Amino acid sequence: MNIIRRYRLSKDPSLTVSNLLDELLLRRGDGETSVGDFGVFKLSELHSDVCSIDAFLRRTVGLKPGQAVAVYRTNDRNCFHWFLAIVRAGGIAMPLNPMLSLPEVRRILEKSEIDILVTDRAVFERTIHTQESLHVKTWIQVENELAPPVAQMEGFLQRSDEQAIFSPSSIDPKETIAVFHTSGTSGFPKGAALSSNALLGGRSSTVLASFFIGSKDLALIALPWSHIMAISIALNGLVAGIRGCLLDRFDVDRALNAIERFGITAVVGVPEMFARIVNSSPDPARLKTVRVWLSASDHLPADIRERLRQFGGLVRLPFGRRIPPVLLNGYGMVELGGLAMMGVDVSFMPGSGDFCFPVPPFQVRIVDDNGKEVKSGRVGELQIRRGGMRPHYWKDKGDSGGLLTADGFIRTGDLATRNGLGLIRLVGRSKDVIKSGGYSIYVRELEEAVLAHPQVARAAAFGLPHKEKGEIAVAAVELLDGASVSETELVDWCRQSLAAYKAPRRIWILDAGSMPKNHNGKTLRRELRERFAEEINRG
Numbered sequence: 001m002n003i004i005r006r007y008r009l010s011k012d013p014s015l016t017v018s019n020l021l022d023e024l025l026l027r028r029g030d031g032e033t034s035v036g037d038f039g040v041f042k043l044s045e046l047h048s049d050v051c052s053i054d055a056f057l058r059r060t061v062g063l064k065p066g067q068a069v070a071v072y073r074t075n076d077r078n079c080f081h082w083f084l085a086i087v088r089a090g091g092i093a094m095p096l097n098p099m100l101s102l103p104e105v106r107r108i109l110e111k112s113e114i115d116i117l118v119t120d121r122a123v124f125e126r127t128i129h130t131q132e133s134l135h136v137k138t139w140i141q142v143e144n145e146l147a148p149p150v151a152q153m154e155g156f157l158q159r160s161d162e163q164a165i166f167s168p169s170s171i172d173p174k175e176t177i178a179v180f181h182t183s184g185t186s187g188f189p190k191g192a193a194l195s196s197n198a199l200l201g202g203r204s205s206t207v208l209a210s211f212f213i214g215s216k217d218l219a220l221i222a223l224p225w226s227h228i229m230a231i232s233i234a235l236n237g238l239v240a241g242i243r244g245c246l247l248d249r250f251d252v253d254r255a256l257n258a259i260e261r262f263g264i265t266a267v268v269g270v271p272e273m274f275a276r277i278v279n280s281s282p283d284p285a286r287l288k289t290v291r292v293w294l295s296a297s298d299h300l301p302a303d304i305r306e307r308l309r310q311f312g313g314l315v316r317l318p319f320g321r322r323i324p325p326v327l328l329n330g331y332g333m334v335e336l337g338g339l340a341m342m343g344v345d346v347s348f349m350p351g352s353g354d355f356c357f358p359v360p361p362f363q364v365r366i367v368d369d370n371g372k373e374v375k376s377g378r379v380g381e382l383q384i385r386r387g388g389m390r391p392h393y394w395k396d397k398g399d400s401g402g403l404l405t406a407d408g409f410i411r412t413g414d415l416a417t418r419n420g421l422g423l424i425r426l427v428g429r430s431k432d433v434i435k436s437g438g439y440s441i442y443v444r445e446l447e448e449a450v451l452a453h454p455q456v457a458r459a460a461a462f463g464l465p466h467k468e469k470g471e472i473a474v475a476a477v478e479l480l481d482g483a484s485v486s487e488t489e490l491v492d493w494c495r496q497s498l499a500a501y502k503a504p505r506r507i508w509i510l511d512a513g514s515m516p517k518n519h520n521g522k523t524l525r526r527e528l529r530e531r532f533a534e535e536i537n538r539g
Contacts, residue, residue, distance in 0.1 A: 009239050010204040016196040017087045017177055017235065019168040021047040024238060034077070034244045035218060035262055038146055043238075046081070053085035054166055056159045061116065061138060065090040065169065068112060068179065068394075071226075072096040072105060073120040076144050076248045079225035080234055082118055087177045090169035094179040094191070094394075095226040098123050104189075106134055108181065112191060112395055118142055121150050131155055173197045179394040180228045180334050191394035192228075198337025198389050199235060205330075205339050205359045206240035212314070212326045212344075213292050215241040219266040220258055222247035222273070229297050229330075232338030233268055242266075252280045259287060266292040271300045272521035278307040279457050279480055287311040296330030296339065298522055299426065299444060303451045305345055305353050323347070331356055331426070333384075335391045335403065335410055340364075340384050341424060355423035362386050364424060365409065366416050379427055382416040383409035415442070432525070434463035434473050439501045441473050443525075446504060449494045450475050455483035456490070458515050461504065462525040464533050476508045476528050478515055508532060 005028075009015060015023055025047055034041040057063040069086045071079055075098055086093040094112065096105060105127070109117070115137040119128065124141075131139060141156035143149075152158050171177060173196040181189035213219070219237065221244050223230035237244055245262050247254060250273050258264060267274075267290055274295060290312030305327055313322030329343035340362045345353030358364045366380040367373050374380040385408050392403070404410060415427040432443035446461035458478040463471035479485065490507045516527040 006206050006210055006240055010206060013173065015200065015239075016168075016171060016173055017084070017199055018090075018171050018196070019088075020200075020235070020238065021050060021084065021088075022168055028241065031215075031241065032243050033238065034246055036245055036258075046084075049081050050085045050088060051165045052161055053082060053159060054089045055164045057085060057089040057091065058166055059164070060157060060160075061140070063089050063091050063116070066092060066175075067116070068092040068094050068114055069116045069118060070094040070096055070109060070112070070114045071118045072098060072100070073118060073123050073142060074098055074144065074248070075224050075226075077225075077246050078142055078144060080231070082142065083178070083225070083231060087171075088168050089166070090171065092176055092179060095231070096181070097224055097226040098127075100127075102127050102129075102133060108189065108191070109134055109136065112179065116140065120144075121153060124153065171196065174388060174390075176394070178231075180226075180231075182334050192334040193392055193394040194228075194337045195389065197386070198391070199232065200239070201337050201362070201386055201389065202232065202332070202339035202359050203236050203239050204361070205342055206236050206242075208342060208359065209328065210240070212328070213240075213242060213266050215243075217265040217291070218243050218245055218262060219268050219294075220245045220247070220255060220264045221268050222250035222255060223269065227297070228332070228334045228338055229270070232332070236339070250276075252276050252282075256280075256282055256286050259290065263289045265289055266294060268294045268296075270297040270521050271295055271304065272298075272517070274300065274308060275304050275458060278304060278311075282311070284311055288313070290325055291315075292326050292328060294328040294330065296332060300327070300329055300353075301451045302353065302448055309347060327353055329353065329356060333410070333412060336362075336384060336386070337389075340386075355419065355425050357423055358384070363409075366418055366424075371405065376418050376420055379415050379417050381430060382412045382414045382424065382426070384412060385409040432462075434461075434471050436463070436466070436471050436473060436501060437469040441502050446473055446475065446494070446498070446502060449497050450477060450490065450504070450507065452497070453485065453490060453493050455480055455485045457483075457512075458523075460515060460523045460525055460528055462529050464529060472505045473502065474506045474508075474532065475504045476510055476515065476532070478510050478512055481512070 030042055030044045032040050033043050033046055069091050071082050083093045117136045118140045120143050139156045141153055141158050175195055176193040178194045179191040181191050219242055245258055291314050293308050309324040312325040314325050315323040324347040327345035330339045331341035332339045341356040341358050343356035363385045365373050365383050368380050391410055413430050415430055417425050428442040428444040434441040443461045447459045450456055450459040456477050457480045459475055461475040464474055466472045487507050487509055495503045516524040518524055
């Protein structure tokens with residue numbers, strides 16, 4: 001799809017998640033949507049499967065307009081098909097991470113007043129065990145059609161191949177069609193209620209991305225379908241006509257095999273995935289086809305960005321030379337429906353990876369504690385707004401308090417600065433600023449310094465209480481295989497690149513794989529604070 005057609009689609013107000021597949025087939029015709037071990041999957045096949053599920057939901061389940069359906073099952077492409085079908089049928093899709101525990105799922109379903117649950121035998125037997133465990137009226141069993149057949153469970157509905165095709169439900173683009181839950185890094189997860197305007201709000205990014213990635217490219221996607229990033233990438237990929245190679249879960253060896261086998265040209269992921277790839281010291285020949293690395297969901301450290309540039313190439317030149325691959329950094333929030341800002345890191349513009357810009361039609365501003373916009377170069381809270389969007393939390397019982405300003409900007413909680421060109425540089429989270437002896441120490445800056453050490457694989461900086469200074473800066477790290485550096489040597493390393501008041505007072509070395517993370521791979525600093533505060537107090 002050329003840039004003109006992408007631009008027209010990005011501006012078309014009639015395009016919704018409900019009618020997306022129908023409109024794409026009508027306007028663009030059939031074409032490949034994904035490639036994998038199963039072969040080639042086409043847009044017409046995706047449309048047919050989604051329509052069949054839609055008919056099942058309307059005729060057999062009796063889904064009512066605006067009724068929510070939770071999808072809590074093994075992560076595979078079926079999750080996306082059911083997401084699209086629920087919305088097409090007029091319902092509200094609520095994807096849930098299959099790694100959630102039974103108490104977590106119970107809390108979400110009860111708060112959300114869910115009556116219909118889609119699951120599979122593996123998740124049911126591993127976590128739910130009995131239907132009495134959850135207050136659900138309608139149970140739907142959905143298995144992976146590519147896997148060996150699984151017997152139907154008693155009391156469950158299973159989809160039959162419905163032949164009838166209903167028209168897509170007519171839904172106001174401002175109405176809630178999906179609920180995604182926040183990561184819960186600072187408390188219980190909250191359900192962000194999202195509309196078509198929200199979920200398709202970042203589609204203009206496909207126009208910007210078309211300078212680097214097009215319909216001939218093949219993108220590797222190994223993300224949980226309960227994550228807003230996966231759905232956002234998939235929806236925008238459909239709009240842009242970019243094919244995907246979908247992995248049910250991320251594994252370094254599986255990812256490298258897929259890249260090499262299918263000639264992957266773009267890799268989409270979160271920083272944790274890219275760190276694992278470069279830390280595995282892969283053979284560059286296995287990644288030679290990669291032209292674009294696209295990261296989102298969290299900050300991609302400068303050290304990882306620099307190492308990723310060594311693999312693949314945007315353009316291959318004569319005599320074995322190359323132009324290094326482009327790194328695209330996406331910024332978004334669950335409450336925003338996905339991507340709201342984008343950064344382009346290119347080798348010929350040093351420092352470009354530290355900045356990003358808003359994706360139309362999003363507006364951004366940076367304000368102080370009183371809500372007044374700050375001058376260029378000053379740190380403040382990043383706030384974002386999009387016309388036609390009023391973010392809120394599902395079944396809100398006070399959770400949305402403080403989310404929006406009076407004039408409709410989302411309080412992101414992220415700290416940022418703006419340079420003279422209007423580009424945004426993220427500094428960290430407002431909750432991740434360490435206040436030590438009157439100084440503000442930004443967690444991100446401290447983590448960058450630790451990660452620059454050649455033997456460090458992962459790092460998390462945080463503050464611990466101190467009687468005199470209020471807080472002191474400390475960190476926890478995981479080392480690369482075979483590393484032998486000591487905690488004292490790491491502290492000395494940081495002191496070489498940081499002001500004395502910023503340098504960590506102590507660094508703990510954790511066992512490989514023991515850094516506490518949530519279901520989306522984000523570090524749980526609060527658990528580190530609790531653990532090491534006790535250790536320091538004992539000391």
